[in-house]
Structures are given as C-alpha cells and as structure tokens.
Amino acid sequence: MKTWFKISDNSDFTIYNIPFGIFSTPTSKKRIGIAIGESILDLAVAYDLGIFKRLNFPKSVFEANFLNDFISLGKSITNKVRIIIQEELCNENSVLKTSKEAFILQNEAEMHLPVQVGDYTDFYSSIEHATNVGMMFRDPENALLPNWKHIPVGYHGRASSIMVSGKNIHRPKGQVLKPSETLPVFEPSTRVDFELEMGFIIGGQTEVGDSISTKKAEDYIFGKVLFNDWSARDIQKWEYVPLGPFLAKNFASSISPWVVTLEALEPFRIAGPEQTPKVLPHLEYNGFKNFDINLEVSITPNNTDETIVSKSNFKYMYWNMSQQLAHHTSNGCNVNVGDMLASGTISGKSKDSYGSMLELSWAGKNPVKLNNGEERKFIEDYDTVIMRGYCKKDEIRVGFGEVKAQILPSK
Amino acid sequence: MKTWFKISDNSDFTIYNIPFGIFSTPTSKKRIGIAIGESILDLAVAYDLGIFKRLNFPKSVFEANFLNDFISLGKSITNKVRIIIQEELCNENSVLKTSKEAFILQNEAEMHLPVQVGDYTDFYSSIEHATNVGMMFRDPENALLPNWKHIPVGYHGRASSIMVSGKNIHRPKGQVLKPSETLPVFEPSTRVDFELEMGFIIGGQTEVGDSISTKKAEDYIFGKVLFNDWSARDIQKWEYVPLGPFLAKNFASSISPWVVTLEALEPFRIAGPEQTPKVLPHLEYNGFKNFDINLEVSITPNNTDETIVSKSNFKYMYWNMSQQLAHHTSNGCNVNVGDMLASGTISGKSKDSYGSMLELSWAGKNPVKLNNGEERKFIEDYDTVIMRGYCKKDEIRVGFGEVKAQILPSK
Numbered sequence: 001m002k003t004w005f006k007i008s009d010n011s012d013f014t015i016y017n018i019p020f021g022i023f024s025t026p027t028s029k030k031r032i033g034i035a036i037g038e039s040i041l042d043l044a045v046a047y048d049l050g051i052f053k054r055l056n057f058p059k060s061v062f063e064a065n066f067l068n069d070f071i072s073l074g075k076s077i078t079n080k081v082r083i084i085i086q087e088e089l090c091n092e093n094s095v096l097k098t099s100k101e102a103f104i105l106q107n108e109a110e111m112h113l114p115v116q117v118g119d120y121t122d123f124y125s126s127i128e129h130a131t132n133v134g135m136m137f138r139d140p141e142n143a144l145l146p147n148w149k150h151i152p153v154g155y156h157g158r159a160s161s162i163m164v165s166g167k168n169i170h171r172p173k174g175q176v177l178k179p180s181e182t183l184p185v186f187e188p189s190t191r192v193d194f195e196l197e198m199g200f201i202i203g204g205q206t207e208v209g210d211s212i213s214t215k216k217a218e219d220y221i222f223g224k225v226l227f228n229d230w231s232a233r234d235i236q237k238w239e240y241v242p243l244g245p246f247l248a249k250n251f252a253s254s255i256s257p258w259v260v261t262l263e264a265l266e267p268f269r270i271a272g273p274e275q276t277p278k279v280l281p282h283l284e285y286n287g288f289k290n291f292d293i294n295l296e297v298s299i300t301p302n303n304t305d306e307t308i309v310s311k312s313n314f315k316y317m318y319w320n321m322s323q324q325l326a327h328h329t330s331n332g333c334n335v336n337v338g339d340m341l342a343s344g345t346i347s348g349k350s351k352d353s354y355g356s357m358l359e360l361s362w363a364g365k366n367p368v369k370l371n372n373g374e375e376r377k378f379i380e381d382y383d384t385v386i387m388r389g390y391c392k393k394d395e396i397r398v399g400f401g402e403v404k405a406q407i408l409p410s411k
Numbered sequence: 412m413k414t415w416f417k418i419s420d421n422s423d424f425t426i427y428n429i430p431f432g433i434f435s436t437p438t439s440k441k442r443i444g445i446a447i448g449e450s451i452l453d454l455a456v457a458y459d460l461g462i463f464k465r466l467n468f469p470k471s472v473f474e475a476n477f478l479n480d481f482i483s484l485g486k487s488i489t490n491k492v493r494i495i496i497q498e499e500l501c502n503e504n505s506v507l508k509t510s511k512e513a514f515i516l517q518n519e520a521e522m523h524l525p526v527q528v529g530d531y532t533d534f535y536s537s538i539e540h541a542t543n544v545g546m547m548f549r550d551p552e553n554a555l556l557p558n559w560k561h562i563p564v565g566y567h568g569r570a571s572s573i574m575v576s577g578k579n580i581h582r583p584k585g586q587v588l589k590p591s592e593t594l595p596v597f598e599p600s601t602r603v604d605f606e607l608e609m610g611f612i613i614g615g616q617t618e619v620g621d622s623i624s625t626k627k628a629e630d631y632i633f634g635k636v637l638f639n640d641w642s643a644r645d646i647q648k649w650e651y652v653p654l655g656p657f658l659a660k661n662f663a664s665s666i667s668p669w670v671v672t673l674e675a676l677e678p679f680r681i682a683g684p685e686q687t688p689k690v691l692p693h694l695e696y697n698g699f700k701n702f703d704i705n706l707e708v709s710i711t712p713n714n715t716d717e718t719i720v721s722k723s724n725f726k727y728m729y730w731n732m733s734q735q736l737a738h739h740t741s742n743g744c745n746v747n748v749g750d751m752l753a754s755g756t757i758s759g760k761s762k763d764s765y766g767s768m769l770e771l772s773w774a775g776k777n778p779v780k781l782n783n784g785e786e787r788k789f790i791e792d793y794d795t796v797i798m799r800g801y802c803k804k805d806e807i808r809v810g811f812g813e814v815k816a817q818i819l820p821s822k
Contacts, residue, residue, distance in 0.1 A: 118529075118570065118571060119569055119570050119571050121657075124654060145652060145653060146588075147586075147588075147595075147649055147650060147652070150586060150594075150595050151586055151595075151649075151650060153650070153653075153654055153657075154654070154657055155566070155567070155654040155655050155657050156566070156567035156568055156569055156657065156661070157567055158530055158567055158744060159529065159530050159570075160529055160530050160619075160744070160745050160746065160747055160750070161619050161744055161745055163619065167619075169619075169620075170620045170743055172742035172743050173622075173741060173742060173743075174741065174742050175558075175561060175562055175691065175741075177557075177558075183561075183688070184558075184561050184562075184691070185691070186691045186692070186693055186741070208571075208572050208574065208578075208580075208662070208663060209580075209581045209822055210822075211584075211822075232742070235742065238558055238562075239558060239562060239564070240653070240654075240655075241556055241558070241653075242556060242564075242651070242652075242655070243535060243564055243565070243566035243651075243655040243656065244566050244651075244653070244654040244655020244656075245654065245655075246532075246564075246565055246566050246567065247738070247739070247741065247742040247744065250567070250742070250744040251619070251742040251743045251744055252619060252743075277594070280586065280595070280596070280597045281597070282597055327658070328658070330584060330585065330586075330597070330658065331583035331584055331585045331643070331646065331658040331661070331662040332581055332583050332584075332662045332663075332822065333569060333571070333572055333658065333661040333662055334571050334572055335571065336571055339571070411620055411621075411622075411743065
C-alpha cells in the first residue's frame with residue numbers, strides 16, 4: 001500500500017497498522033482516533049467528511065469515552081472502518097487530504113484508557129517465565145507445577161486500576177514478612193517490579209454457560225496492547241498462598257493507548273512451540289496462532305539515560321490466545337466486549353530476554369547494570385519503565401508504540 | 412415505627428428495612444423499588460407523587476437498569492430517601508396510601524441484578540472455614556496458613572458471572588485430575604458446591620493511590636446481599652496452585668436481589684471475635700463492626716422437600732468488612748461504586764453451621780442426609796440451593812429474602 005500521508009520509515013503507525021485509541025485535545029472532548037505516523041486521524045471529523053457513509057452506524061460511536069461501543073459493532077463493521085481509512089489514506093483524491101481538521105499531532109493530544117475493562121484476567125503462559133519462577137521459589141528439578149502443561153494457568157486481576165501509559169504510580173505499601181522474622185510489618189514495598197506482558201481485548205459477548213472453541217476464539221479478539229503488570233514481590237510472597245496474588249498486583253497495571261487489531265497482525269503469524277504432552281481436545285488448535293512481535297523493556301532513572309534491560313518476543317508464548325480464551329470459557333464463564341486478557345510475563349530463553357526484574361536480577365542476586373553506572377535489583381523511586389513492541393516483515397511494519405510509567409515514592 | 416402498610420410478622424421486609432432493588436413488570440421496564448412486606452414500592456412512581464421533592468436529583472436515577480447512579484448520589488441523599496419512605500409509610504395521610512400505581516406485588520414482578528459490578532473480590536475471612544479447609548487439605552496441626560491472622564486473605568473473582576437469584580446454572584465442565592491418575596480429563600464437575608457468603612456493595616469512589624482507613628470504611632459501604640459463591644471442588648483442586656481459584660469459581664455466583672443498607676443493620680451490631688495476635692495498626696478498629704445476621708442454607712432435590720443443611724451467622728467473621736476494605740485499599744488499589752466484596756464462606760463452630768458441602772460432608776466422607784431419604788456429598792443435577800438471612804432484635808426484624816438457584820445438567 002502506498003499512502004500520500006507522510007510517515008517515517010521506522011514509525012510504528014504505518015498504513016498497515018491503523019490502531020484505534022481514545023484521545024482528547026485542549027479544545028475537544030474524548031473521541032476515537034487512529035494513529036498514523038506522528039498524527040492522529042480524528043474519526044468523528046472523518047465521519048462528517050462522509051467516508052463511512054456506506055456503513056450504517058451513528059457518529060456518536062466515535063464521540064465516546066471508550067472504544068467499547070465501536071468494538072460492539074462487530075468485526076464486520078470495524079474491519080471495514082479500518083479498510084476504508086487505509087483506502088482513503090492511499091487515495092490521492094481523498095477528502096481527508098484537504099481537511100484542515102482531520103489530523104492532530106500526537107504530541108498535541110492526550111491519550112486515555114482505550115476501553116472500559118469489565119473483567120481482567122492474567123495468564124501465566126510463558127514456559128520460560130514459569131520455569132524461572134519455579135526454579136527460584138520451588139524445586140529447580142521440578143520447576144513447572146503438574147498442571148502447567150495441561151491448562152493455561154490464569155487468575156482474575158483488578159480492572160479498576162488498569163491505566164493508560166503516562167500515568168505515574170506511587171510505590172505501594174503492604175504487609176511483608178522480612179527474612180528470619182516471624183511477624184509481618186506494613187511498609188512501602190522494596191521489591192517493585194514490572195512484568196512485560198501483552199493484553200488482548202475481547203470484541204464479542206457470550207452468555208453464562210456458553211463456551212468459545214479454539215476455532216472461534218479469534219472472532220472474539222478485537223486487538224492487542226502492551227501490558228505492564230506491575231508487581232510488588234515482597235507483598236506477593238507473603239500474601240499469595242493459598243488464593244493467589246492480590247495486593248501485590250492490584251495497585252496498578254499500565255497499558256499502551258493504541259489498540260492494534262488482530263487483522264493488522266495477520267502478516268506476523270508464526271508457529272507456536274510444540275506442546276508436549278498433547279493437550280486435551282478442547283485446547284487443540286489448527287494453524288499459526290502465535291505472533292512474531294518484538295518486545296523490549298527499558299529503565300530510565302530520574303534525569304539520566306535509558307537502558308534497555310530486556311529484549312523478548314511474543315512468539316515465545318507456550319499457550320496462545322485462542323487456547324487461553326477457550327480455557328477461560330470452557331466452564332461456561334461469560335465474556336463481554338472490553339474484557340482484558342493478559343499473557344503473563346513474556347520471557348525468552350536467554351538471560352537478556354527475561355520479562356521481569358525478578359528474573360533479570362535472579363531475585364536480586366545478580367543486579368542489572370544500567371548505562372549511568374547504577375545497578376538495579378528492582379525498580380527504584382523515580383525510575384521510568386518503558387515497554388515497546390513492533391512487528392516487521394519485508395516492508396511491512398506494525399508497532400504498538402509504548403507503555404511508560406514512572407514509579408513515585410509511596411504516598 | 413408503626414406503618415399503615417400491611418406487613419406480616421415474619422416478613423423480612425419490614426418498615427425497619429427498606430432495601431433497594433431493580434425490578435420490572437410485564438408492563439414496565441427496569442427501575443428501582445424498595446421491598447415492603449410482600450410488595451414493591453415503585454420509586455419512579457413515588458418520585459412523581461412528589462415525596463422526594465426536597466431532595467435535588469432527577470427522576471432518571473430511579474428509572475435505571477442498576478442502582479449504581481442512585482448509590483453514587485452518596486449516603487447524604489440515599490439515607491434521606493430511605494427515611495422519607497419510612498416516614499411516608501408511617502404517615503396515615505401519605506400520598507402513597509391512595510396511589511393505585513405505587514405498589515406492585517413481588518410475585519408479579521421480575522427481579523434483576525441490583526448493581527453493575529465493576530470489580531468483585533472474595534475474601535476468606537471465617538476462621539472456622541479456613542481451619543476446616545486447612546485440616547482437610549493440609550496439615551491438621553497447622554491448619555491456618557502463616558498469613559491468615561495478619562491479613563484478611565482475599566483474591567479477585569469474576570464480575571461478569573454474578574447473577575441474580577432465580578437464574579439457574581449449568582453444571583460446569585473442567586479439567587480434573589482423578590485420584591491415582593497422572594493425566595487430567597475434561598468432564599462435568601462431580602463436586603459442585605455452594606459457599607454461604609454475604610457480599611457488600613461499595614458506595615463511593617477512590618482514586619488509584621488512595622487508601623481507606625478502618626475508621627472511614629463504613630462510609631464506603633452501601634449495603635449487603637446474600638452471596639452464593641458457587642464452586643467446583645474438583646476443578647479447584649487441579650488448577651489453584653499457584654495462582655488461586657479461577658474456573659472453579661467463575662462459572663457463576665448468585666446474589667439476593669434486595670440490597671439491605673448498612674443503616675438498616677445498625678441495631679444488629681455486635682462485637683467480633685478477639686484477634687490474636689494483635690493486628691497491625693492499619694487494620695485496628697474501634698467499636699462493634701460485626702453484625703448478628705442469622706443465615707441458613709437448604710437443598711431441595713427436584714420436586715421434593717426442602718432440607719435445611721446449615722444454620723450459620725455473619726457474626727462469626729474473624730475479619731470484619733472495615734478491615735477487609737482497609738486492607739484492600741492499603742496499597743492504593745482504587746474502588747468504584749458497585750464493586751462487590753464477598754466475605755468468604757461463613758462457617759460457625761458446630762458441624763451443622765458449616766457454610767459449604769465440602770465442610771458439611773467433610774470432603775464427601777460424611778454424606779449429608781436429606782428429608783427425602785437421599786444423601787448428598789455435593790450438589791446434584793436439579794438440586795435447588797436456597798440461602799436466607801435475617802436479623803432480629805426485640806420487635807425489629809430486618810431480612811435479606813433469599814438467594815436461590817438450581818443446578819442444571821452440563822450443557
């Protein structure tokens with residue numbers, strides 16, 4: 001595709017991408033836009049210019065605080081919206097080309113949480129991550145628990161504290177049991193960590209009692225974002241047996257603002273890891289369900305240089321999204337538009353591809369060196385953590401932008 | 412208080428109660444009502460009759476699908492609404508007395524989910540229940556885990572599958588590992604269980620980073636419902652280590668339709684159990700924070716008699732609601748109006764006061780006898796489970812009605 005819109009070669013937001021987000025400007029309320037190059041196309045303005053007139057939906061869908069109503073139109077509409085935008089951006093005679101109001105610079109807009117998240121589920125689907133954690137905290141010889149290769153282990157997380165990139169986070173306080181103590185104390189966490197994850201957003205609705213097969217699962221996946229599952233390891237250690245992580249996670253999760261559609265990721269499908277032992281029939285799948293998405297994490301201490309501390313890839317996932325969604329609904333649990341399902345920490349095989357400080361510093365034993373000469377076991381006050389992701393194949397590049405947040409001192 | 416409205420002596424919905432719910436009739440859409448005797452007072456009609464005119468809010472608050480907007484008015488308004496209703500029902504000259512449209516019989520109305528639940532959290536706050544579970548599955552000598560007396564252990568649950576009383580539930584399928592097998596199978600759960608709980612509904616909003624003290628916590632509690640935390644014990648056993656219960660719980664939770672306000676429960680405050688060791692300062696509290704609420708559970712096999720299988724009481728809770736909410740927000744986790752926090756299974760000390768079949772049948776070893784001659788280890792297809800709750804002190808009775816659901820065969 002060749003667009004008349006000026007886009008730099010290394011942009012995440014190419015003509016092949018067209019991700020959806022919610023933005024506002026000093027003069028306009030929240031609304032839906034798509035990212036293109038360094039700009040945003042205002043879809044409410046584009047609607048007024050008539051480019052969507054063959055699709056039958058009201059303009060109010062674009063003048064919304066969240067993408068939920070738009071996503072609820074269904075892929076038969078939302079995919080057409082994306083294709084029409086691509087066509088217009090390639091058509092030299094498009095009404096968009098001469099519009100003075102259609103495009104806003106991204107750096108002149110504020111981005112907001114793209115969806116109203118009903119329920120949020122976090123999986124634990126990277127075998128490298130689960131193995132690392134098992135080696136550190138349990139038996140190195142039996143690092144994976146017995147259920148791990150049979151079900152995509154997951155748990156419910158907190159939807160209310162999912163926030164958009166750029167919102168900074170106060171270091172959580174919590175109960176921790178210090179080494180060799182018998183009574184806990186309540187204090188600011190000293191082991192704040194990131195988890196490099198990706199989230200997917202549900203694009204359809206089911207009723208209680210219904211299940212979604214692996215074959216149909218992608219029909220229910222609208223798109224993906226970068227997801228930082230902030231974690232407080234000391235709080236987690238004290239609280240998580242027997243009912244799982246709670247306050248160690250629910251103080252904040254950060255996501256990237258632009259939702260990249262599953263359709264934009266089509267060129268980057270790739271085979272997943274072999275699953276041995278064979279999974280049960282309801283978790284079997286056909287075709288390529290993994291995606292080749294380059295991921296990286298950086299730490300920037302206050303007012304100094306950025307250091308890339310991890311380079312990973314979404315293709316490493318042992319359990320794919322279709323299996324996660326089939327498992328999640330196999331008992332009849334219903335899903336709604338806007339639900340968020342996150343991957344779990346995405347670690348690769350090599351030490352520089354681990355997706356958390358817990359693994360990168362091996363629970364603090366091997367501090368990570370930063371470019372400014374400092375070391376990190378975990379995240380310190382005023383550190384900014386940035387995650388980025390992009391796909392590239394031949395001339396096609398599709399990126400996610402970034403999810404960024406700074407850790408502030410405890411309130 | 413003496414009302415002109417005819418209410419039978421054993422009614423849950425006395426002049427002292429005035430619980431809020433969402434109902435519809437064959438001729439009217441969803442709206443807010445209060446339960447009184449065997450009737451519902453339609454608050455939209457009451458609004459038109461002018462009884463709330465000194466309060467400044469629009470009628471649309473009452474013509475809503477959920478209580479959320481009403482609750483968001485704040486206790487300074489919602490408490491006045493409740494008091495005005497009580498006054499009108501005691502005033503012999505009330506406009507309500509002559510209205511032909513204000514009252515509907517409950518058995519001619521359909522009840523709906525009272526609130527749109529944003530996030531749902533389940534606690535594990537009955538020491539008797541936690542001890543029973545620990546004795547069955549872990550070390551009887553150290554039944555309580557080390558953290559249990561220091562934090563009100565909790566975990567996130569699924570909001571989407573919380574449903575109102577009367578909605579029946581298909582037996583969930585799931586992965587289970589049979590005794591002495593090494594590979595799991597996928598099949599209908601054979602250990603479907605109830606958990607007798609109570610839920611409380613959040614009535615205020617906080618920002619990420621904010622905490623709620625035990626002193627302020629009750630300002631954020633709008634009211635309470637009966638809560639059946641349906642559980643599939645065989646699915647739970649296979650999945651829950653290390654990240655907690657997931658598919659074992661998220662297929663369904665049932666709640667009673669009428670939200671009893673905290674203010675209606677004032678007369679029933681009672682001291683909670685002594686907490687030893689002393690809790691950390693942020694979990695300390697003053698005053699009576701437990702409530703004396705009689706609870707019972709019954710099983711009714713298809714077309715036969717009902718058997719009461721448990722009689723318990725909310726007063727047994729080791730951790731009270733104020734402590735649960737203070738703990739939940741101690742790390743800065745934000746809450747929203749409509750969030751649901753459930754108690755965890757409410758078991759008493761005696762064997763006939765246990766709040767789950769797991770405990771009543773001691774994991775199936777001691778089947779529970781039913782009035783029709785049958786026995787139950789867990790819940791069978793077509794069994795109906797009913798939970799009821801009421802408070803009584805002198806002439807004051809305040810009840811919750813019931814939460815009822817039948818288990819249907821797997822889909």
